[in-house]
Amino acid sequence: MTRVAFITGITGQDGSYLSELLLAKGYVVHGLKRRSSTFNTERIDQIDLHPRDPDARLFLHYGDLADASSLAGLLREIQPDEVYNLGAQSHVRVSFDIATYTADITGMGALRLLEAVRRSGVDCRVYQASSSEMFGASPPPQHEGTPFHPRSPYACAKAFAYWAGVNYREAWGMYVSNGILFNHESPRRGENFVTRKITRAVARIEAGIQDALYLGNLDAVRDWGYAPEYVEAMWLSLRPDQPGDYVVASGTGHTVRDFLDAAFGHAGLDWRAHVRIDPAYVRPAEVNALIGDSTKARERLGWIPKTEFADLVRIMVEADRQLLDDERSGRLIRRDR
Ligand code: NDP
Numbered sequence: 001m002t003r004v005a006f007i008t009g010i011t012g013q014d015g016s017y018l019s020e021l022l023l024a025k026g027y028v029v030h031g032l033k034r035r036s037s038t039f040n041t042e043r044i045d046q047i048d049l050h051p052r053d054p055d056a057r058l059f060l061h062y063g064d065l066a067d068a069s070s071l072a073g074l075l076r077e078i079q080p081d082e083v084y085n086l087g088a089q090s091h092v093r094v095s096f097d098i099a100t101y102t103a104d105i106t107g108m109g110a111l112r113l114l115e116a117v118r119r120s121g122v123d124c125r126v127y128q129a130s131s132s133e134m135f136g137a138s139p140p141p142q143h144e145g146t147p148f149h150p151r152s153p154y155a156c157a158k159a160f161a162y163w164a165g166v167n168y169r170e171a172w173g174m175y176v177s178n179g180i181l182f183n184h185e186s187p188r189r190g191e192n193f194v195t196r197k198i199t200r201a202v203a204r205i206e207a208g209i210q211d212a213l214y215l216g217n218l219d220a221v222r223d224w225g226y227a228p229e230y231v232e233a234m235w236l237s238l239r240p241d242q243p244g245d246y247v248v249a250s251g252t253g254h255t256v257r258d259f260l261d262a263a264f265g266h267a268g269l270d271w272r273a274h275v276r277i278d279p280a281y282v283r284p285a286e287v288n289a290l291i292g293d294s295t296k297a298r299e300r301l302g303w304i305p306k307t308e309f310a311d312l313v314r315i316m317v318e319a320d321r322q323l324l325d326d327e328r329s330g331r332l333i334r335r336d337r
């Protein structure tokens with residue numbers, strides 16, 4: 001029997017890698033796409049055949065986590081075996097500026113989806129994209145038993161969504177698993193997250209079209225892993241007979257400064273000549289250090305991170321060099337659909 005998945009946030013970094021993974025496993029994949037005034041499917045265009053194509057196994061549907069009725073209708077229509085809730089206003093700094101919107105989409109959106117699953121009666125397993133940000137001020141190493149101490153509207157919203165998932169499991173017997181994922185990056189990372197902002201700047205500085213890079217706090221410690229490996233953990237967390245909550249992390253911490261050293265160093269540049277501090281990027285409340293202990297995921301799911309920090313940085317710098325090259329030579333063709 002062909003398995004059917006429904007992914008919210010399919011146009012994001014993780015949604016694109018998860019779609020590729022599920023298609024490779026033979027799934028039919030349905031994704032929620034929100035209406036925007038510009039194309040927002042760039043990350044999945046390479047796998048998105050036209051629905052008329054007989055080989056098409058990826059289907060996009062307009063909808064929004066703000067719109068409960070569209071979620072319920074889609075679930076009834078699609079009848080998925082697995083639902084992955086990756087949709088969110090996912091930027092921590094921005095969540096301080098649009099706090100109630102973030103709570104509505106990142107927090108209430110998850111609850112709307114759980115309610116839609118429950119009320120539609122669709123028999124499916126649900127994955128909730130929870131976040132290491134929920135640990136916030138709790139010192140590392142953080143594991144499944146570490147208390148949450150959120151430090152941003154985003155983290156508060158994710159904590160709400162996490163507990164909603166646990167509650168639907170306990171109250172209604174639904175299969176809901178939380179993946180508590182630590183930062184994971186890739187060439188598809190949004191350009192306003194710090195890693196991608198840095199690797200993109202390295203390519204542009206090297207090419208002579210940018211000189212300064214404006215950043216905020218360089219002392220923050222993050223546990224950075226490679227996104228394609230982290231979406232495997234999402235799929236794995238829906239495999240056990242019983243649902244559960246899993247920390248997914250590399251177990252190593254680096255500062256933003258370390259990332260600068262590695263990325264600029266890869267291009268033979270000294271970041272100190274280019275980086276300026278802009279208070280606009282400093283957060284009203286910061287999460288100082290996140291380093292995860294993913295022993296449970298290793299033991300129960302068999303998930304092991306493979307790509308090390310230096311390789312992750314190299315992959316991202318080289319991809320941004322290539323992207324810039326393609327953009328400048330006109331080789332980058334955006335699909336017009
Ligand atoms: P992205 O920001 O790249 O993608 C977010 C996705 O959510 C996009 O597809 C976006 O659509 C969609 N979205 C935003 N608002 C809405 C809405 N109102 N209704 C429906 N969809 C919406 O995030 P990532 O891929 O990096 O992360 C995936 C999930 O995992 C997110 O929930 C994030 O918070 C969480 N997470 C991420 C981690 C990471 O390190 N990457 C770590 C831990 C958790 P559009 O393309 O139109 O903007």
Ligand code: GDR
Pocket residue numbers: 090091092093130131132133181182183184192193194195197214215216217218220221222256281282283286287
């Ligand atoms: P984070 O990622 O907040 O951990 O959330 P981000 O890359 O935005 O910040 C990491 C650290 O870098 C510091 N920083 C800057 N950050 C940004 N974005 N821009 C800057 O100019 C800058 N300068 C310094 C930040 O202060 C922070 O300490 C990501 C998101 O993917 C969330 O959705 C996810 O839940 C968590 O990771 C785990």
